[in-house]
Every structure is written in structure tokens, then in C-alpha cells.
Amino acid sequence: MQNLDLDLVRDDEPPSISPSLAVPLIPDREEGKCNHDNLKSNLDHPRKLKMSKIIPDDRTSANPQEWNSWMWQMSHRVRNADELCLLLKCGKLSEGTVSAAARFPMAISPYYASLIQKADPSDPIFQMAVPVGEELIDPSFLMDDPLEEEHDMPVPGLVHRYPDRALLVATSTCAMYCRHCIRKRIAGQHEVTMPQKQLAHVVAYLRDHPEIHDVIISGGDPFTMTTPQLERFISAVRNVPSVDIIRIGTRTPVTLPMRINNELVNMLRKYQPIWVNTHFNHPNEITPEAIEACARLVDAGIPVGNQSVLLKGVNDDPVIMEDLCRKLVKIRVRPYYLFQCDLVRGVEHFRTPLSRGIQIMEYLRGRLSGLAIPTFVLDAPGGGGKLPLLPTYIVSTSPTHTVLRNFEGMLISYPEPMVQGDGYARVEEPALNPMVADLANGSAKKIVPSHMARTERRILHSDLAGKTDREC
Numbered sequence: 060m061q062n063l064d065l066d067l068v069r070d071d072e073p074p075s076i077s078p079s080l081a082v083p084l085i086p087d088r089e090e091g092k093c094n095h096d097n098l099k100s101n102l103d104h105p106r107k108l109k110m111s112k113i114i115p116d117d118r119t120s121a122n123p124q125e126w127n128s129w130m131w132q133m134s135h136r137v138r139n140a141d142e143l144c145l146l147l148k149c150g151k152l153s154e155g156t157v158s159a160a161a162r163f164p165m166a167i168s169p170y171y172a173s174l175i176q177k178a179d180p181s182d183p184i185f186q187m188a189v190p191v192g193e194e195l196i197d198p199s200f201l202m203d204d205p206l207e208e209e210h211d212m213p214v215p216g217l218v219h220r221y222p223d224r225a226l227l228v229a230t231s232t233c234a235m236y237c238r239h240c241i242r243k244r245i246a247g248q249h250e251v252t253m254p255q256k257q258l259a260h261v262v263a264y265l266r267d268h269p270e271i272h273d274v275i276i277s278g279g280d281p282f283t284m285t286t287p288q289l290e291r292f293i294s295a296v297r298n299v300p301s302v303d304i305i306r307i308g309t310r311t312p313v314t315l316p317m318r319i320n321n322e323l324v325n326m327l328r329k330y331q332p333i334w335v336n337t338h339f340n341h342p343n344e345i346t347p348e349a350i351e352a353c354a355r356l357v358d359a360g361i362p363v364g365n366q367s368v369l370l371k372g373v374n375d376d377p378v379i380m381e382d383l384c385r386k387l388v389k390i391r392v393r394p395y396y397l398f399q400c401d402l403v404r405g406v407e408h409f410r411t412p413l414s415r416g417i418q419i420m421e422y423l424r425g426r427l428s429g430l431a432i433p434t435f436v437l438d439a440p441g442g443g444g445k446l447p448l449l450p451t452y453i454v455s456t457s458p459t460h461t462v463l464r465n466f467e468g469m470l471i472s473y474p475e476p477m478v479q480g481d482g483y484a485r486v487e488e489p490a491l492n493p494m495v496a497d498l499a500n501g502s503a504k505k506i507v508p509s510h511m512a513r514t515e516r517r518i519l520h521s522d523l524a525g526k527t528d529r530e531c
């Protein structure tokens with residue numbers, strides 16, 4: 060592993076690795092546990108039927124107790140090309156897949172594998188989980204550590220980039236190694252947890268830097284640690300008086316939802332305020348199990364946000380992204396960031412032009428409430444930090460007025476403050492056929508497209524029709 064300065068040691072209780080897939084993978088869904096009545100009817104998910112095309116029948120009879128145990132899921136992850144071949148029921152994997160599986164870490168929890176509906180790259184879950192030969196495309200601008208996190212580690216395992224925040228790399232283990240992961244240099248290279256001695260150095264640094272108020276416990280995936288192991292990190296950070304907020308970055312609600320159990324939630328409750336950020340990328344990931352996992356956290360008073368990554372062929376479609384954001388809000392998960400895919404090795408085939416993300420943001424605005432719209436962000440290479448990217452809404456400016464456009468294409472003149480004696484002439488005469496220049500000097504208020512759904516709705520209300528006509 061390159062560029063890894065972390066002094067990590069093997070976990071005390073490392074998840075065992077399945078030697079093969081000679082174990083059942085799919086449980087009897089009718090027996091599946093779900094505490095939310097309104098979800099129970101969904102447990103007969105069509106997934107089992109679909110997966111039966113992919114996973115042989117002799118691997119589909121795990122008992123519900125096993126299936127619903129996160130430890131069982133961890134110890135039965137698909138870990139190598141041979142196991143993948145069995146999972147996909149293929150005689151032989153392509154050379155590209157075998158090479159990519161050897162080049163970058165691979166793990167797929169049985170639960171996440173069960174979300175695959177079609178065993179080819181047209182399936183978004185397949186794309187995010189299964190290695191493909193394109194991962195070996197290696198242009199010179201891709202790096203192991205594009206955000207230069209290793210350079211911003213004053214002590215091993217703690218990234219301190221922004222003045223008030225720090226990120227603690229607590230473990231290198233994940234339930235599933237996402238093919239697009241930004242921390243491939245850490246996640247899955249060795250499945251280890253930060254030892255106590257190193258944590259003590261991290262805590263000492265936090266105590267010496269009271270300007271740090273917000274600590275993100277990340278990895279890897281912190282929720283792959285046992286609850287006592289995780290509590291060791293949380294309580295150590297919580298004991299630093301200047302730390303106000305603890306955030307936890309985890310993909311387990313998506314890849315291992317059975318991990319969000321009562322034991323975990325009851326432990327987290329003790330250390331409020333805690334925020335969780337998870338990582339749904341596609342609506343197919345929002346299953347009854349994932350919904351229940353998020354509900355457990357939110358019901359415990361732990362706000363859950365979502366950080367998606369824009370991935371070509373997975374979610375680089377405005378309609379898919381709208382669907383995802385709608386569903387997230389419905390399950391009380393706030394869409395927080397939509398990340399441009401980082402310049403990390405192995406992701407060239409996932410990358411989209413920046414314009415695609417901006418186009419998606421343009422589409423979402425006006426269709427979704429602000430609550431459901433994430434911020435599109437580029438994490439700048441070279442440790443430049445997060446840069447929000449937006450469509451341009453300012454069309455023109457003058458000292459007296461700014462011309463803006465809305466999602467419908469309507470142009471609006473916004474008057475700047477009228478400070479007495481500001482010396483700028485304000486035009487009072489209304490323009491007959493206004494152009495942008497008239498909006499900028501104040502002689503017109505707006506220019507409205509000839510057809511807008513909103514205008515047509517107004518006309519439907521007869522008492523407003525006359526007013527609307529005049530305004531247009």
C-alpha cells in the first residue's frame with residue numbers, strides 16, 4: 060500500500076473471511092425482522108426472485124438469524140475472484156475483472172450482493188461492487204491520494220485540513236469496498252483498527268487544538284468495528300472539552316443495514332450530539348432494510364445526512380438523482396453532498412464532466428424543495444478542499460440592479476439598496492419591450508417565458524387570469 064503512514068494494527072476481533080461461497084446467501088425474507096409495521100409488507104421484496112437467477116439455489120437458504128446478523132454478513136463477504144465467479148454463476152471471469160480484483164481491494168456483503176438484479180455493468184449495484192477491467196485505466200492525473208490527506212495528518216490517522224474540523228481514520232475495514240472509493244489506499248488494504256496508543260496521540264492533538272469543534276470518525280467504515288471498539292473512539296473524542304460535534308461517516312445503512320442494531324444505537328445515544336453521514340448513490344439501495352436502519356438512527360435523535368458520489372452509468376441521470384433525493388427525504392435522510400468523483404486511481408470509467416453535475420443541479424432546482432437538494436461539490440485535488448459548484452443564476456449586474464434567472468428561465472430584476480445620495484441614476488420609465496439591459500437599469504421588473512406551467516396554473520384560476528396576463 061502506498062502513501063500510508065498510519066500505524067495500524069490488526070483488529071482485536073477481525074471479521075473472518077469466508078473461504079468460499081459454500082454457504083447460503085439469501086434468507087427466507089418472510090422471516091426477516093422489521094420493527095416498522097409499515098415496512099413489513101415490503102419484505103417480500105422481488106429481490107429474492109431476481110437474485111435466484113444469479114445466485115444458485117443451494118446458496119439461498121441462510122436462516123434469518125444468520126442473515127440478520129451483521130457479523131455473519133461480514134464473515135461471508137465475497138472477497139476474491141473465485142468467490143465472485145461463484146456469486147455470478149459464471150464459468151470464468153474476464154481477465155480485466157480478475158486483474159482489477161487483484162489490484163484493488165474487493166469485498167461484497169451477501170446483503171449488498173442480493174441487491175444486484177442483473178449480473179452485468181448495466182446494473183448500478185453491480186457497477187459499484189464488482190471489479191471491472193476499466194479500473195486499470197490509469198491516466199497520469201489519477202492519484203492514490205488526490206486530496207493529499209496524508210500531507211494534512213499532523214499525527215497519523217488524523218486529517219486536519221479545515222480550521223475547525225478534523226477527520227479521524229479509525230479503521231480500514233468496510234462491509235463493501237466500493238469500486239469508486241476515494242480511500243483505496245487505506246480501505247481494505249489491511250483490515251485493521253487504530254490501536255489505543257495511536258488514539259491517545261490523536262486525542263492529545265485534539266486537546267492541544269481547541270479550535271477543532273467537529274470531529275468526523277471515518278475510515279474505512281467505523282460501524283464495522285464492534286460496538287465496544289467503536290465506543291472507545293467515540294468516548295475518547297467526546298472527552299475532549301472543545302469538541303462539540305461528533306460525526307460518523309458510514310456506508311453500513313446501505314451495505315450492511317443489519318449493523319444498525321439496538322446495541323449500537325443505545326451506545327451512540329450516550330454521546331450526543333452525534334451526526335451520521337451515509338452514502339446512498341442509487342434508489343435501488345433504498346430497501347426496507349436500509350429504511351429501517353436509517354429510522355433506528357433518526358428515532359434515536361441522530362440526524363442522518365447523505366453524501367452521494369456522481370458516477371457515470373450509476374446515477375449521472377437527473378431523473379435517477381431526483382428519485383434518489385425524493386426517497387431519501389421520505390426516509391428522513393437529508394441529501395447533503397453530491398460529490399464529483401475524485402481523481403483517485405481506478406475510477407476513470409466512473410468520471411463525468413463537471414458540466415454533468417451542474418446540469419443535474421439545474422434539473423433538481425425547482426423540482427425538489429431545498430431540503431431535498433444536495434450541494435454539488437468538487438473536493439479539489441491537491442488538498443484544495445470542498446468547492447461548491449452551482450449553475451449560474453446571476454445574468455447581469457449594475458450598481459442599482461442585479462438581473463437573476465430562475466429555474467423556469469424567467470429573468471428578474473432585483474433592486475439593490477437605495478442608499479441616499481448613492482449617485483446612481485435609477486430609471487423610472489418602464490420599458491415597453493424589455494431586454495436584459497432594461498432589467499439591469501431598473502426600467503423593467505421581469506421577462507417571463509411565453510409558456511410556463513406556473514402561468515398556465517394561474518390562468519386556470521379565473522380570478523388571477525387578468526392579473527397574470529398583464530404581468531406577462
Ligand code: SF4
Nearest residue numbers: 233236237240279310
Ligand atoms: S464504504 Fe466508504 S471507505 Fe469503504 S470502500 Fe466505500 S467509499 Fe470507501
